[in-house]
Amino acid sequence: MxxxxxxxxxxxxxxxxxxxxxxxxxxxVGLVSGLTAGLARANTSAIxxxxxxxxxxxxxxxxxxxxxxxxxVDADTWAAWxxxxxxxxAEPLGIVTTRAQADGRTASVSAFGVQPGSGLAPSPxxxxxxxxxxxxxxxxxxxxxxxxxxxxAGRDLRVTDVARDASYSHTPVVWTxxxxxxxxxxxxxxxxxxxxxxxxxxxxxxxxxxADTELGTTTVSRDDALSAIGxxxxxxxxxQLMRGFLFAxxxxxxxxxxxxxxxxxxxxxxxxxxxxxxxxxxxxxxLGQAVVxxxxxxxxxxxxxxxxxxxxxxxxxxxxxxxxxxxPALIMIALGVAxxxxxxxxxxxxxPLTALGSxx
Amino acid sequence: MSLHLTDVTLTYPDGGAxxxxxxxxxxxxxxxxxxxxxxxxxxxxxxxxxxxxTLISPDSGQVVIAGTDTTGMSRNRLTELRRTRxxxxxxxxxxxxxxxxxxxxxxxxxxxxxxxxxxxxxxxxLLEAVGLTGQADRRPHELSGGQRQRINIARALMNExxxxxxxxxxxxxxxxxxxxxxxxxxxxxxxQGAATVLVTHDRSHLTAVDQVVEIHDGRLRTPVASxxx
Ligand SMILES: Nc1ncnc2c1ncn2[C@@H]1O[C@H](COP(=O)(O)OP(=O)(O)OP(=O)(O)O)[C@@H](O)[C@H]1O
Ligand SMILES: [Mg+2]
Numbered sequence: 001m002x003x004x005x006x007x008x009x010x011x012x013x014x015x016x017x018x019x020x021x022x023x024x025x026x027x028x029v030g031l032v033s034g035l036t037a038g039l040a041r042a043n044t045s046a047i048x049x050x051x052x053x054x055x056x057x058x059x060x061x062x063x064x065x066x067x068x069x070x071x072x073v074d075a076d077t078w079a080a081w082x083x084x085x086x087x088x089x090a091e092p093l094g095i096v097t098t099r100a101q102a103d104g105r106t107a108s109v110s111a112f113g114v115q116p117g118s119g120l121a122p123s124p125x126x127x128x129x130x131x132x133x134x135x136x137x138x139x140x141x142x143x144x145x146x147x148x149x150x151x152x153a154g155r156d157l158r159v160t161d162v163a164r165d166a167s168y169s170h171t172p173v174v175w176t177x178x179x180x181x182x183x184x185x186x187x188x189x190x191x192x193x194x195x196x197x198x199x200x201x202x203x204x205x206x207x208x209x210x211a212d213t214e215l216g217t218t219t220v221s222r223d224d225a226l227s228a229i230g231x232x233x234x235x236x237x238x239x240q241l242m243r244g245f246l247f248a249x250x251x252x253x254x255x256x257x258x259x260x261x262x263x264x265x266x267x268x269x270x271x272x273x274x275x276x277x278x279x280x281x282x283x284x285x286x287l288g289q290a291v292v293x294x295x296x297x298x299x300x301x302x303x304x305x306x307x308x309x310x311x312x313x314x315x316x317x318x319x320x321x322x323x324x325x326x327x328p329a330l331i332m333i334a335l336g337v338a339x340x341x342x343x344x345x346x347x348x349x350x351x352p353l354t355a356l357g358s359x360x
Numbered sequence: 361m362s363l364h365l366t367d368v369t370l371t372y373p374d375g376g377a378x379x380x381x382x383x384x385x386x387x388x389x390x391x392x393x394x395x396x397x398x399x400x401x402x403x404x405x406x407x408x409x410x411x412x413x414t415l416i417s418p419d420s421g422q423v424v425i426a427g428t429d430t431t432g433m434s435r436n437r438l439t440e441l442r443r444t445r446x447x448x449x450x451x452x453x454x455x456x457x458x459x460x461x462x463x464x465x466x467x468x469x470x471x472x473x474x475x476x477x478x479x480x481x482x483x484x485x486l487l488e489a490v491g492l493t494g495q496a497d498r499r500p501h502e503l504s505g506g507q508r509q510r511i512n513i514a515r516a517l518m519n520e521x522x523x524x525x526x527x528x529x530x531x532x533x534x535x536x537x538x539x540x541x542x543x544x545x546x547x548x549x550x551x552q553g554a555a556t557v558l559v560t561h562d563r564s565h566l567t568a569v570d571q572v573v574e575i576h577d578g579r580l581r582t583p584v585a586s587x588x589x
Contacts, residue, residue, distance in 0.1 A: 002463075002470040003456060010458030010499075271454040274415060275515075276443025277471045278436065353415045355454055356406055356527060 003272070004289035007265070018257050019297045022336070025250040026301025027308070029243060029328045034309045036239040037324045038317030039170075043235065044226045046112065046135075046166040046173045051119050052091075052199035054208065055225045056081060056217040066218050066228045068095055071196050073217065078198045080215050086206025091118050092195030094181035097171055098153040100142055107141040110168040111152060113181020113195065120199055121175040122163035129177045132157035136165045137172035152176065153184040169229055197225075243328070247335050255339030258290060262343055266350050273352035282347050290340035294333045302329045361391040361426045361522040363412060363555040368421030370407055370578075381407040382418065383578040389555040389571070391522070394546060396566055397559045399575035405559045408575065409525050412557060413446055414438045426522035426555075443472050447516030447554065449526040449545075453508035455500040461511050462487060462496040468518035479518070486514040490544060506537040510544065517548055524549060524556040531561065542568055 008015050047055075057066040058073050073092065081090035094113030099106060114120040114127055121127045122135075132150055134142070139162040144150050148159045152174065166173040176184065182193050200219065202208065208219045220228070227233045262269075269282060302325055309320045370382040381404045389395045397405050410416045411423060414430055423430045426445050430438060442448075455464050462483050469479030487493050490510035500508055509529060516524060526545060530538030542558075542565050549556040558569065566572050574581040 002467055002476060003459065006456075006458040006463065267454075268456050271450070271456070272467075272471070273439075274413070274442070274448055274450075275468065275471060276439055276441075276446070276519075278439050281471060353410055355448075355450060356410055356413075356415065357451075 001285055001288040001292075003268075004285040004292075008289060008292065014261070015293060018254075019293055019300075021253055021257075022250065022294060022297025022332075023301040023304065025246060025253070026298045026329065026332055027304045029246045029250075029332060030302050030305025030325065031308060031318075032239060032243050032246065033324045033328045034305065034318045034320055035316065036236065036243065037319035037321075039239065040226075040232070040236055041319055042167045042170045042317040043229055043232050044168070046110065046168040047222065047225060047229070049164075049166060050093075050199055050222060052089075052201055052222060054200040054202055054219050054221055055093075055228075056090075056198040056200060056212070056215075056219040057225075057228065059212070059216050059218045066220060066225070067230070068196055068228050069230060071228075072194050073196070073198055074194050075192050077215055077217060078195065081198050081200060081211065081217075084206060084211045086203045087211075088201040088203060089119075089199075091115060091120055091199050092178055092193075093120055093197050093199045094178055094185060094195040095168065095197075096153075096181065096185040097169060098184055100138070100153075100174060101151040102142040102144040102148060105142050107138065108171045109138050109141075109152070109174045110171045111181060111184050112166075112168070112173050112175050113178045113184070114175060115178050122166070123161045126160035126163075127175050127177055128160065129179050130157060131160040131177070132180075133161045133163050133175040134159055135167070135173045136162060137167060138174050141172060150174075152180075155180065155183055169231065247328075247331055250332055251335040251339035253339075254290070254294065254336040255343045257343075258286075258340040259343035259346070262286065262346055266346075267354070269347055269350045270352050270355040273350060274355040279348050283344060286344040286347060287337070287341060290337055290344070291333070294336040294340075298329045298332050298336075301332075302326075361553060361555065363387070363389040363426075363523045363557065364422070364424040365408075365412065366422040366424070368408075368411055368418045368423065370404075370411055370416065370418045380578050382411065385421070385575075385578070385580050387557075387573065387580060389523075389557055391555050392550055392553040393570035394549050394556040394558055394568075395571040395573060396569040397557055397573055397575060398561070398563075398566070403575045404578040405575055406527060407578075409527055409557065409559060412523065413448055413525050414442055443468075444519055445522045447519070447521035447524040449513050449516045449524070449529050451527045451529070451531060453500070453505075453512040455508055455511060455515075457500055460497045460499055461492060461503065461507075464500075464511050464515050465518045468515060472519060482518065483514075486517055487511075489548065490514045506533050506541070509533060509541055513541070513544060513548070517552060517554075520552065521554055524552075524554040526556060526558045528559050528561060530565075538562065539564070 057071040078090050078092045097110045100109045117124045126133050144159050146159050149156050212219050309318045312318050365387040368385045371378040371380050411418050465483035466476035466479050470476045530541050
């Protein structure tokens with residue numbers, strides 16, 4: 001990179017301009033990525049953090065996908081799942097989104113009904129009939145502490161613990177006993193307790209398909225179950241689409257820039273070729289230049305996105321971790337280099353003979 | 361370390377037919393001498409230079425550069441040969457806008473896989489030879505036309521070429537500067553022991569060279585005049 005370095009410095013204005021575009025797109029990609037992860041977290045963290053690998057839903061009617069709002073399973077089902085060979089644990093989990101009140105403060109919460117002592121709740125010993133365990137966000141919103149009384153769907157429950165953060169469908173989670181859940185969800189009409197899904201821990205030996213057929217359920221992995229949360233697929237889908245477009249735009253803009261740049265210096269390229277520069281030498285030079293531009297732009301843009309994300313704090317759901325920050329940055333660089341490589345390719349077709357002409 | 365063209369024929373596609381740009385050209389340029397190539401416009405001077413520079417392969421005939429027969433060589437080998445054995449002085453200086461005068465020369469070492477820093481000494485030497493020691497750190501836009509042309513010449517000599525090909529080096533310069541440039545080429549050719557071909561329109565140059573060949577419609581004429589005693 002002898003000539004390329006000097007071109008970078010000599011044509012500073014152009015490269016700074018292009019670098020600024022890379023920075024801005026990277027900031028946007030970083031913010032959208034953080035937001036995507038943050039919103040996904042607010043939508044699904046209570047499910048992704050479940051100590052279970054599969055969830056059994058009531059089998060949906062033909063042609064429909066599994067859904068937390070529609071699914072309902074009875075006590076026989078989870079008892080039967082417990083007996084399926086290869087299934088280590090099968091525990092009922094009831095989910096209902098409802099309102100909670102404490103001292104005049106109201107919040108939408110998702111109540112997770114679990115059997116007393118169940119590992120599905122963060123502090124199993126504290127989940128009893130008449131008691132509620134709050135996630136930290138729920139405690140914040142209700143301004144409630146251990147020992148306070150919270151009214152959930154009209155029932156007074158005593159707060160026995162405030163445990164880890166968990167969120168479902170953009171609402172904070174509270175954990176109740178499965179019996180209380182029956183009241184909250186106004187089920188319990190006909191024949192015994194019901195839950196929304198059965199949370200399973202399985203070994204590879206378990207034949208889930210056969211058990212599904214026998215028990216009238218549809219079992220999906222925990223990660224696949226996210227699409228059963230009403231808004232998740234569409235919300236996540238549109239944000240990912242946005243991200244995809246940003247990646248494509250940046251690759252195209254970089255490609256266009258380097259196309260123009262390469263055409264502009266095709267005279268210099270012809271001279272270098274006539275002087276004996278190999279095509280490989282010229283390609284390395286040009287590609288190195290693209291990598292420097294993209295690397296600097298992307299690092300700067302990511303730094304700005306991280307700073308902005310940190311400044312936003314808890315005002316918006318925004319997740320800043322290595323995957324949300326470094327992942328998109330690397331994709332930006334990779335796609336940008338690909339875009340540049342396509343435009344730089346035309347170096348190979350520059351004819352050194354043109355350097356001989358009297359006018360370039 | 362000389363240049364030999366033997367029975368070189370070159371044609372360009374010309375509509376359905378082919379235009380004969382070089383017709384059975386044989387030329388021998390010994391090391392340390394200058395051959396001036398003159399002829400009317402369109403007679404094939406640049407074509408001959410391009411063939412000697414290995415930028416075009418002739419339809420038939422042989423181009424031997426410093427003892428190496430280039431016939432049938434791969435593109436990569438030709439590029440390498442150009443880099444190591446051939447010096448090109450273009451009609452326009454063709455300097456790279458982002459490089460300083462000394463870097464214009466150092467890049468030649470870099471093209472050849474050597475550290476530009478290691479070539480600094482040689483570059484300074486050549487800049488001195490062309491009288492530009494004081495301008496080493498100037499970029500092309502900060503130099504006069506004559507100064508650029510002198511760097512063009514110094515650059516061609518950077519990798520100690522066996523063959524120096526010079527295409528109308530003075531056409532952009534006034535009489536006085538043109539004469540100085542020609543002087544420079546003569547001196548450096550003798551000092552480096554290069555086999556030099558000089559395309560020129562300027563008859564006044566012909567007295568300073570060792571051999572003059574005239575080209576008409578792609579055919580060489582027997583030497584018409586020689587400046588050598
Ligand atoms: N790339 C090309 N394709 C087709 N014909 C060409 C090409 N290059 C040159 N010619 C033709 O070949 C002939 C010789 O051209 P050349 O450029 O070698 O002439 P020249 O002696 O250098 O002329 P000038 O003094 O004007 O530079 C001309 O008739 C020209 O039109
Ligand atoms: Mg010509």
